[in-house]
Amino acid sequence: MKEQTIQLNLSPERKPKPQSEELGFGKIFTDHMFIMDYTEGQGWHDPRIVPYQPISLDPACMIFHYGQTVFEGLKAYLTEDNRVLLFRPQKNFERLNRSNERLCIPPVDEEFALEALKQLISVEKDWIPNAEGTSLYIRPFIISTEPFLGVAPSSRYKFMIILSPVGAYYKEGIHPVKILVESEFVRAVAGGTGEAKTAGNYASSLKAQEIADGKGYTQVLWLDGLEKKYIEEVGSMNVFFKINGEIVTPALNGSILEGVTRNSVIELLKSWDLPVTERRLAMEEIREAYKSGQLEEAFGTGTAAVISPIGELLWNDEKMIINEGTTGPIAKKLYSTITGIQNGKEQDPFNWTVEVEQYAATK
Amino acid sequence: MKEQTIQLNLSPERKPKPQSEELGFGKIFTDHMFIMDYTEGQGWHDPRIVPYQPISLDPACMIFHYGQTVFEGLKAYLTEDNRVLLFRPQKNFERLNRSNERLCIPPVDEEFALEALKQLISVEKDWIPNAEGTSLYIRPFIISTEPFLGVAPSSRYKFMIILSPVGAYYKEGIHPVKILVESEFVRAVAGGTGEAKTAGNYASSLKAQEIADGKGYTQVLWLDGLEKKYIEEVGSMNVFFKINGEIVTPALNGSILEGVTRNSVIELLKSWDLPVTERRLAMEEIREAYKSGQLEEAFGTGTAAVISPIGELLWNDEKMIINEGTTGPIAKKLYSTITGIQNGKEQDPFNWTVEVEQYAATK
Ligand SMILES: Cc1ncc(COP(=O)(O)O)c(C=O)c1O
Ligand SMILES: Cc1ncc(COP(=O)(O)O)c(C=O)c1O
Numbered sequence: 001m002k003e004q005t006i007q008l009n010l011s012p013e014r015k016p017k018p019q020s021e022e023l024g025f026g027k028i029f030t031d032h033m034f035i036m037d038y039t040e041g042q043g044w045h046d047p048r049i050v051p052y053q054p055i056s057l058d059p060a061c062m063i064f065h066y067g068q069t070v071f072e073g074l075k076a077y078l079t080e081d082n083r084v085l086l087f088r089p090q091k092n093f094e095r096l097n098r099s100n101e102r103l104c105i106p107p108v109d110e111e112f113a114l115e116a117l118k119q120l121i122s123v124e125k126d127w128i129p130n131a132e133g134t135s136l137y138i139r140p141f142i143i144s145t146e147p148f149l150g151v152a153p154s155s156r157y158k159f160m161i162i163l164s165p166v167g168a169y170y171k172e173g174i175h176p177v178k179i180l181v182e183s184e185f186v187r188a189v190a191g192g193t194g195e196a197k198t199a200g201n202y203a204s205s206l207k208a209q210e211i212a213d214g215k216g217y218t219q220v221l222w223l224d225g226l227e228k229k230y231i232e233e234v235g236s237m238n239v240f241f242k243i244n245g246e247i248v249t250p251a252l253n254g255s256i257l258e259g260v261t262r263n264s265v266i267e268l269l270k271s272w273d274l275p276v277t278e279r280r281l282a283m284e285e286i287r288e289a290y291k292s293g294q295l296e297e298a299f300g301t302g303t304a305a306v307i308s309p310i311g312e313l314l315w316n317d318e319k320m321i322i323n324e325g326t327t328g329p330i331a332k333k334l335y336s337t338i339t340g341i342q343n344g345k346e347q348d349p350f351n352w353t354v355e356v357e358q359y360a361a362t363k
Numbered sequence: 364m365k366e367q368t369i370q371l372n373l374s375p376e377r378k379p380k381p382q383s384e385e386l387g388f389g390k391i392f393t394d395h396m397f398i399m400d401y402t403e404g405q406g407w408h409d410p411r412i413v414p415y416q417p418i419s420l421d422p423a424c425m426i427f428h429y430g431q432t433v434f435e436g437l438k439a440y441l442t443e444d445n446r447v448l449l450f451r452p453q454k455n456f457e458r459l460n461r462s463n464e465r466l467c468i469p470p471v472d473e474e475f476a477l478e479a480l481k482q483l484i485s486v487e488k489d490w491i492p493n494a495e496g497t498s499l500y501i502r503p504f505i506i507s508t509e510p511f512l513g514v515a516p517s518s519r520y521k522f523m524i525i526l527s528p529v530g531a532y533y534k535e536g537i538h539p540v541k542i543l544v545e546s547e548f549v550r551a552v553a554g555g556t557g558e559a560k561t562a563g564n565y566a567s568s569l570k571a572q573e574i575a576d577g578k579g580y581t582q583v584l585w586l587d588g589l590e591k592k593y594i595e596e597v598g599s600m601n602v603f604f605k606i607n608g609e610i611v612t613p614a615l616n617g618s619i620l621e622g623v624t625r626n627s628v629i630e631l632l633k634s635w636d637l638p639v640t641e642r643r644l645a646m647e648e649i650r651e652a653y654k655s656g657q658l659e660e661a662f663g664t665g666t667a668a669v670i671s672p673i674g675e676l677l678w679n680d681e682k683m684i685i686n687e688g689t690t691g692p693i694a695k696k697l698y699s700t701i702t703g704i705q706n707g708k709e710q711d712p713f714n715w716t717v718e719v720e721q722y723a724a725t726k
Contacts, residue, residue, distance in 0.1 A: 026512025029423055054419040059525050060392055064506050067430045067562025068569060104569040139512055143427050149389025149502055149527060151565050151598060153573065162422050164512060186554030189588045191547060193567045199430025200563015202514050204556045206431060206467040210516065225552045226589050236514060 004047055004112070006034070006119055011051035020131035023167035025304065030127040030136075030163040034120045038106055040155035047112075049120055052162065060147035062154045069199050070099035071141035073303050074260070075166075076121050076356065078128040078135075079344030084121060084356040086138075087303075087342050089114055091260045096140060099196040104153040105142055113140065113159075114354075120161055122359040129165045135342075137166045137304075174335055176311025176325055177300075179234060180217035181283060182208045183316060187232065187255075189225030194232075194255030201257075205235060217314060219300075223283060225255065231281045237300030237308060238262035240276075241286060242330060244294040251278040261301040265334055267350060274330070283315060290320045297328035306342075307335040367410055367475070369397070369482055374414035383494035386530035388667065393490040393499075393526040397483045401469055403518035410475075412483055415525065423510035425517045432562050433462035434504035436666050437623070438529075439484050439719065441491040441498075442707030447484060447719040449501075450705050452477055454623045459503060462559040467516040468505055476503065476522075477717075483524055485722040492528045498705075500529045500667075537698055539674025539688055540663075542597060543580035544646060545571045546679060550595065550618075552588030557595075557618030564620075568598060580677060582663075586646060588618065594644045600663030600671060601625035603639075604649060605693060607657040614641040624664040628697055630713060637693070646678060653683040660691035669705075670698040 011031050018028055029052050036047040062068055072092045077085045093110040100107050117138065121128075128136040140161045144154030185208040188194025193201055208220045219235035231250050233239055238259040240249045247269055252258055269276040289295040298310035309332075311325035322328075327335075340346030341353060374394050381391055392415050399410040425431055435455045440448045456473040463470050480501065484491075491499040503524045507517030548571040551557025556564055568583070575583045582598040594613050596602055601622040603612045610632055615621055632639040652658040661673035672695075674688035685691075690698075703709030704716060 026423070027510075029421075029510075033422060052422070054421050056417040056419045058417050059396060059415070059523055060389070060502075060527075063427065063562075064432065064504060065434055065502070065562060065565070066569075067432070067566035069427065069430070069566070071428055102570060103566060104573055137512070139423075139428070141427060147390075147392075149500070151568065151572065153569055160422055164423075184554060186552050189549050189552045189555070191549035191588065191591075192552070192555075193563070198563070198566060199426075199428060200556070200561070200566050202428070203430035203432070203466060203561060203563050205514065206429075206516055207465060209514065210467055225554065228554075 004045075006116055007046070007048040009048060009050045010123065017127060018165065020129050020134055020167065023129060023134055023165055025166045026137060026164050028164055030124045030165070032120060032123050033163070034116050034161040036159050038157040038159070043106070044108060044159065047116055049123060055158070057145060058147035060149055062144040062146050062148060065149060066144070066151055067198070067200050068103055068105065068144035068154055069142060070096060070103055070105060071139060071197055071199070072096045074138045075303060075342070076128055076136040076138060077343045078130045081344070083344060084125060084128060085342065085344055085353040086117070086356060088260050088264065088352050089117065089354055091263070092140070095197065095258065095260070099198055100142065102193060102196040103198055105144070105157060108159055117161055118356045119359055120163065121356045124163055125358070127163065127165050134165065134167050137164045139164070174307070174309070174327060176309040176327055177218040178216065178312040178314070179219055179221050179310050180212040180215060181313055181315040182220040182222055183228060184208070186225040187222040190254040192255060195257065197257060209235060215314075221313065229282050229284065231283055231286070232256050234300045236304060237302035239300050240265065240298070241281065241295065242297035242328070243285070243289045244296070245275070247274060247276040247330070248281050249276065249278055250281050259301055261303060261306060261338070264338060264352065265301050268334060268337060271349070286313070287315065287318065287320070290322075295320065295322055297330050298322045299328070299331040306338050307331050367408070369479055370409070370411040372411060372413045373486065380490060381528065383492050383497055383530065386492060386497055386528055388529045389500060389527050391527055393487045393528070395483060395486050396526070397479050397524040399479075399522050401520040401522070406469070407471060407522065410479055412486060418521070420508060421510035423512055425507040425509050425511060428512060429507070429514055430561070430563050431466055431468065431507035431517055432505060433459060433466055433468060434502060434560055434562070435459045437501045438498040438666060438705070439491055439501060440706045441493045444707070446707060447488060447491060448705060448707055448716040449480070449719060451623050451627065451715050452480065452717055454626070455503070458560065458621065458623070462561055463505065465556060465559040466561055468507070468520060471522055480524055481719045482722055483526065484719045487526055488721070490526065490528050497528065497530050500527045502527065537670070537672070537690060539672040539690055540581040541579065541675040541677070542582055542584050542673050543575040543578060544676055544678035545583040545585055546591060547571070549588040550585040553617040555618060558620065560620060572598060578677075584676065592645050592647065594646055594649070595619050597663045599667060600665035602663050603628065603661070604644065604658065605660035605691070606648070606652045607659070608638070610637060610639040610693070611644050612639065612641055613644050622664055624666060624669060624701070627701060627715065628664050631697060631700060634712070649676070650678065650681065650683070653685075658683065658685055660693055661685050662691070662694040662697075669701055670694050
């Protein structure tokens with residue numbers, strides 16, 4: 001697979017680039033995309049970079065009926081000296097393959113996928129916005145394309161990468177968000193697909209999200225599906241709490257997505273000699289810490305927002321205002337350190353960033 | 364909505380019809396499909412019957428990423444006197460709307476959807492196979508089509524109906540199948556999407572199904588996601604057991620799909636004065652009944668197979684052979700009665716069938 005060369009079919013026309021004020025999240029796409037196909041017996045084949053364009057699929061394709069699909073999300077950043085950095089992209093392709101395994105999708109060659117991503121970004125370098133907090137969002141995904149109405153793994157797939165220049169994910173910016181603790185709906189349960197980045201997990205979250213929206217909350221905090229007692233994660237973030245000096249995040253228990261940002265936060269905190277514990281964490285413990293004044297900070301971690309301080313939690317009818325609704329010092333330091341590493345302004349002691357060279361052929 | 368007329372754009376070419384021996388399940392599609400679009404602010408619009416063809420979608424369409432989609436499955440049957448019958452189609456469109464509600468998809472007008480289906484079938488009448496056990500499988504489905512990489516309900520959808528002439532679903536025909544009781548993976552849990560007919564439920568089932576396949580079992584029997592003790596349903600069937608004279612099926616608890624066949628079986632059994640109980644049913648109870656010789660019958664119910672007798676259950680390492688691996692008398696009677704009603708050979712005391720008239724405009 002690694003030997004395959006990526007065909008380049010560049011678009012004669014280029015779309016106008018948006019102003020940085022016009023950037024939202026995931027609405028604008030660049031001029032090109034990467035695509036390769038999988039056929040049973042043949043493996044992944046025909047890798048190519050082509051003009052961004054609609055895909056044409058038989059209405060019986062399995063993706064439309066049985067949701068056999070996985071995706072990833074990461075970002076490319078432009079440094080002040082005009083270099084392009086990716087943040088730990090290998091982790092995303094490793095996770096993609098873990099998701100593939102759960103969804104019975106054939107694995108991709110992780111090195112080749114990264115190479116494809118680099119070439120695509122090299123073609124689209126001019127699309128990376130450079131204003132503070134902006135970046136190029138990267139969406140690799142795989143869909144099952146066999147036209148067959150039977151519940152079985154597909155014999156054909158498409159792997160694609162599309163790119164979207166983005167502004168800040170949360171309208172509130174780095175300001176704290178309000179989160180609703182979900183007591184009725186369930187996102188995932190051990191033995192299900194919660195650990196995988198797959199469409200169904202997000203489809204099932206829409207209803208709770210819609211209700212939270214209506215009440216003025218940004219996202220929901222999921223509790224475990226069994227007892228609805230233990231904290232799992234937020235809609236698209238992992239979550240951390242500082243309780244009486246101890247920083248705690250729910251352990252990876254099989255129903256939580258293993259976030260790349262979560263992992264980076266844990267590494268950083270350790271390197272700062274701040275104790276961080278991965279363990280089971282009951283919502284009741286948070287409530288008691290809150291009551292006794294020991295709930296010092298709470299924040300979410302994810303590619304979109306990087307660090308998202310939590311200023312308020314609503315659990316049933318109980319409202320908990322955290323850190324007087326302001327951003328705490330740990331969230332602040334993590335945010336500036338990680339974004340600093342991502343955009344090349346800070347040292348990168350862990351070698352997290354991967355530079356994208358300019359490929360001669362892509363211009 | 365009901366006022367809208369359905370545009371007819373008939374194909375100048377017709378594909379050759381398959382021989383009845385060539386019919387599998389869900390691989391061959393007819394010459395036309397029904398499609399209508401939803402746009403926020405405008406509602407469902409542009410209903411049309413067009414040649415069966417690929418659909419062209421932006422790679423950012425939400426269906427590819429967040430799985431906001433629902434589907435249905437029902438069948439049309441050709442009677443000996445050349446009439447076309449649908450089996451309780453209203454129930455499928457009611458269930459479609461219940462699924463829509465759970466997935467935050469705007470409802471469709473159920474009467475209009477049925478009207479659209481009738482017109483489509485009228486166009487495709489020649490595709491309905493007439494050999495014993497064959498039928499025309501009908502797949503209505505809705506996909507979210509807004510090109511947006513944010514987790515939120517889509518502002519655009521497509522509702523489609525495609526048709527596939529099918530033979531018998533199980534290779535084994537009405538013969539008993541072997542079912543593996545799943546102890547590791549979980550399909551659904553209360554608060555999740557188990558009650559809805561949506562893609563993610565099936566994606567999450569692939570892994571367990573693949574393992575069962577490898578061991579020579581046709582499908583898996585799901586236990587509840589909380590304690591893995593109580594019986595839920597089979598991959599694409601509800602399930603009934605006869606224990607010491609009592610016919611039992613798991614009660615609708617929020618994580619089981621409410622099958623149309625399940626409901627029909629319950630009605631029929633009641634009309635025959637056979638006691639049937641909907642209640643919680645532990646796998647351990649089945650095991651004990653088996654040991655004491657009181658497990659008299661077991662069968663699955665679903666549109667594809669209608670009634671599928673279960674000849675063997677494997678739970679952990681324990682093998683239970685039911686009714687000596689043969690089809691029991693109740694399964695047999697239910698099968699012949701329901702298929703008889705469906706193909707017009709038996710009386711239809713409940714008015715379950717709906718006849719599809721020939722529309723003048725469709726020929
Ligand atoms: C459910 C869920 N949890 C957590 C995360 C955070 O993961 P990461 O830090 O890799 O972006 C995401 C993705 O962004 C997610 O979708
Ligand atoms: C999960 C599941 N359970 C049960 C059934 C049976 O439902 P019905 O009798 O309406 O076909 C189906 C669908 O066919 C199904 O997909």
